[in-house]
Amino acid sequence: MTVSGHAIGLLRAQPVLTELAARSFGFDLGRAGRGEAVRLASGALPDPLAGDGAGGAYFVCGGGPVLYASAAGAAGLIGADADETLELLIGLPAWRDLLPLAPAAGERQLLAAVAESEKKLRASTPDLDARRAELRGALGFAERSPVELAARLHTALLRTEPEHVLLEAATGRAHALLDPHPRTPLRETVLAPGRADLARLRDDAAALSAVAEDGARRAAVLRAAQFDRRATDLPLLRRLLAYEAADPGAGEELRLAAVLVGLHGCASDVPLLREIGASKSAARRGPPAIPGGPAPLAAWARAADEALFGDDPARQPELTWIRLARRQGRTEHARVALLRILDGAGPSADVLRMLSAELEALGDHFQAARAQSGYAAQQDKPRERALAARKLTELQRLTGDLPAAWRTLQQVPGMLDADESGRQWRRLGIGRLITAEHFELALAAARAKLTLIARESLSAGAELQSGMGKSAHRSLGMLSQEAKWAVARLIK
Numbered sequence: 001m002t003v004s005g006h007a008i009g010l011l012r013a014q015p016v017l018t019e020l021a022a023r024s025f026g027f028d029l030g031r032a033g034r035g036e037a038v039r040l041a042s043g044a045l046p047d048p049l050a051g052d053g054a055g056g057a058y059f060v061c062g063g064g065p066v067l068y069a070s071a072a073g074a075a076g077l078i079g080a081d082a083d084e085t086l087e088l089l090i091g092l093p094a095w096r097d098l099l100p101l102a103p104a105a106g107e108r109q110l111l112a113a114v115a116e117s118e119k120k121l122r123a124s125t126p127d128l129d130a131r132r133a134e135l136r137g138a139l140g141f142a143e144r145s146p147v148e149l150a151a152r153l154h155t156a157l158l159r160t161e162p163e164h165v166l167l168e169a170a171t172g173r174a175h176a177l178l179d180p181h182p183r184t185p186l187r188e189t190v191l192a193p194g195r196a197d198l199a200r201l202r203d204d205a206a207a208l209s210a211v212a213e214d215g216a217r218r219a220a221v222l223r224a225a226q227f228d229r230r231a232t233d234l235p236l237l238r239r240l241l242a243y244e245a246a247d248p249g250a251g252e253e254l255r256l257a258a259v260l261v262g263l264h265g266c267a268s269d270v271p272l273l274r275e276i277g278a279s280k281s282a283a284r285r286g287p288p289a290i291p292g293g294p295a296p297l298a299a300w301a302r303a304a305d306e307a308l309f310g311d312d313p314a315r316q317p318e319l320t321w322i323r324l325a326r327r328q329g330r331t332e333h334a335r336v337a338l339l340r341i342l343d344g345a346g347p348s349a350d351v352l353r354m355l356s357a358e359l360e361a362l363g364d365h366f367q368a369a370r371a372q373s374g375y376a377a378q379q380d381k382p383r384e385r386a387l388a389a390r391k392l393t394e395l396q397r398l399t400g401d402l403p404a405a406w407r408t409l410q411q412v413p414g415m416l417d418a419d420e421s422g423r424q425w426r427r428l429g430i431g432r433l434i435t436a437e438h439f440e441l442a443l444a445a446a447r448a449k450l451t452l453i454a455r456e457s458l459s460a461g462a463e464l465q466s467g468m469g470k471s472a473h474r475s476l477g478m479l480s481q482e483a484k485w486a487v488a489r490l491i492k
Contacts, residue, residue: 005082007139008049017138024131025089026052033057038069041165041174041335049082058085061164065156069175070096075166076178077156084152087141090132091149094118099179103154107147114146158183162332165339172370174339186321186337187313190328191227194220198228201236208236212243216327219253223324225260227313234264238272245276251323256309262301265294273297319354326362335362342371349378360395369395382419386412387430393437402445406453409437413464426467435464435476439483446486454487 011017012029022028031051038059039045046059046067055071066085069075078095079085088095097117101110122128136143157179166175197211198221212218222240225233241257244250258276261269273290290300310316318337325334341347342355352375359368372395376388389412396405412434416425425431438461445454461483465476 005086007083007086007141010139011086014138017135020131020135021086021089024125024128025093025135026054026056027058027086027089028052031057034069037169038166039169040163041167041339042163042332046166059166065159065164067160067164067166068178069166070178073175074178075175076160077164078153078178079156080152086139087144088149088153090135090139090141091144092117092146092153093128093132094121095149095153098150098153099157101150103151103158103181105150110147110150114150154179154181157181162330162336165332165336167339172339172367173343174336185314186318186325186333187316189333190220190321190324190330191224191313193217193328194222194224195228197221198224202230202233205236208239212240215247215249216324216329218243218247219251219324219327222253222256222260223313223320226256226309227311229260229263229311231264234261234266237261237264238269241272241276252320255304259301259304259309262290262297263305265298265301267292267294267297270297319358322358326358331362335359335364335367338362339367342367347371347374349375352378356391356395365395365398369399369401382415383425383430386415386419386434389415390430390434390437393441397437397441397444400448402441402448402450402453405441406445406457409434409441409457410460426464427469431464431468432476435461435468436479438464439476439479442483443486446483446490449490451490454490458483458487 011021018029022030027050029050032048033051034048034057040061044062046061047063049058049060049066051057057069059067059069060082061067061077064081065077066079066082067075068078079088092098092114094114094117098110098113101113105113118128125131135141157177158181160177161183167173168175194217197217200207201211201221211221218240222244225237225240237257237260241254241261244254244257247254254276258273262273270290270292277290290297318341322334322337325331325337338355338358341351342359347355352371356368356371356375359365359371369392372388372392376385376392379385379388389408393405393409393412396402396408416430416434419425438457442454442458442461445451445457461480465473465480468476
């Protein structure tokens with residue numbers, strides 16, 4: 001993509017200006033690069049714009065905002081477009097020194113920080129103001145106060161997450177934020193619509209169906225009610241509970257709804273709560289055995305509330321807000337929150353497994369595979385390591401990294417053979433899963449015209465299938481035949 005912008009066009013057309021911007025203001029069009037080494041978390045590719053003498057790089061995202069990536073692995077938006085970024089660099093050439101300054105800093109504090117940040121620069125470039133005036137005039141920029149430019153910078157920086165998080169393309173690791181300033185917690189973002197809907201439902205019960213029939217909105221309302229509890233909410237909570245219980249896709253909010261109803265201690269609610277607890281749809285997430293009578297019911301709800309919920313949103317697991325963000329369609333919010341956990345200090349095996357599942361649910365198979373690889377590496381028992389590797393193969397295949405998928409899958413049978421208790425695995429469900437993955441990989445490799453992988457994966461799958469029972473053999477018949485046809489067509 002060609003980066004547009006009036007000032008950028010002028011800069012490119014006039015070598016004298018190009019040199020002035022590079023030498024005095026850290027914006028060197030000749031240093032544009034690293035585009036192949038990075039991508040945005042969303043998968044979009046930023047366009048290289050320029051670089052600086054410190055190894056940093058400027059990128060344009062989607063033809064609009066400019067992202068700066070430092071050589072130290074931090075990145076953040078610094079301008080709404082290329083021209084605004086140039087204005088910033090000319091007006092505040094030592095802008096990096098201002099990053100720790102709070103966005104709410106007063107004018108006096110800001111001007112003092114600007115003066116201090118430019119001391120070293122002025123020592124080496126005593127005619128800085130003349131150069132600044134020359135470049136501004138040539139590019140048609142008005143003179144703007146440092147206060148206005150700093151406000152623009154902070155506005156841009158705070159927009160970095162979630163849409164403009166930069167990743168190293170090879171590893172998938174996210175760059176740190178360029179500045180240290182706090183952001184709005186994810187819980188506040190996902191709770192805001194729930195709080196608005198809750199206020200509306202308290203005023204207008206007739207609006208319930210429009211809200212409650214949407215699973216994501218209903219979940220957000222229940223979470224809002226969790227942190228804003230009122231005695232008058234019981235009729236509303238009962239109706240929300242009924243909607244939640246009828247939804248086969250209901251999650252943890254079903255148990256929450258039951259607890260919020262139970263806290264009111266009404267004996268008349270016991271039959272409904274028991275019915276939900278015993279129903280097939282709520283077998284895993286609904287309330288367990290519900291005691292009869294107001295006092296025992298309230299005691300049960302208080303114990304469950306203390307153990308699982310509470311009324312402080314800051315104490316809820318981050319996964320609660322990540323899942324709600326995904327349900328609300330806030331894909332990038334959920335993705336970035338998961339990546340920050342994945343890139344953190346040594347996630348445990350359980351956390352890695354959760355991260356892999358959640359990233360897969362977002363459709364991000366590359367990052368899911370990255371988490372799954374870490375999970376597989378932490379498995380000590382051959383069977384668990386083999387199951388984790390089989391899942392990793394699937395994710396690598398879905399990512400399109402078929403050579404990596406085949407390398408992983410080749411190791412799985414040996415892992416299971418090393419487990420003395422699992423010598424019969426080929427005739428069990430795990431054997432069917434692994435055999436099916438061989439055929440899926442053969443199909444994918446044939447479509448990608450990777451002949452060697454297609455043939456080897458098909459051959460290994462056929463060998464595994466030959467040792468299976470008749471039912472397993474039949475269940476894999478169509479898949480194996482499709483793989484054979486695809487490989488045969490490839491060879492022809």
